[in-house]
Amino acid sequence: MVNSKALFFPRQDYSPQQARVVRTRISAIELVAGHDSRGRLGTITQLPQNARLEICGDGFNERTVKVRCKNSFYFVFRDDVEVVAAKN
Numbered sequence: 001m002v003n004s005k006a007l008f009f010p011r012q013d014y015s016p017q018q019a020r021v022v023r024t025r026i027s028a029i030e031l032v033a034g035h036d037s038r039g040r041l042g043t044i045t046q047l048p049q050n051a052r053l054e055i056c057g058d059g060f061n062e063r064t065v066k067v068r069c070k071n072s073f074y075f076v077f078r079d080d081v082e083v084v085a086a087k088n
Helices: 078-087
Strands: 018-021 026-033 039-047 052-058 064-069 072-077
Touching: 026 064, 039 072, 064 078, 072 078
Parallel strands: none
Antiparallel strands: 018 052, 026 039, 026 072, 052 064, 064 072
């Protein structure tokens, strides 16, 4: 089941819940702007090693979390972020 609230972009003045630097490349699904204020799932990509991720909300399911990397939003697997957090 998809969490439809996760497909909305955060407000401009949002404050990230926390930030992490990933030590390895991780898979991500881009959140792409749609024709309304709601986004849609985009392409699957990889975020580079040493990318800074700002955690900014729940993911589209219980296994994912929404992050901002540079000026784009993505969904990444929660386990990837938790593993990185454990290494910090």
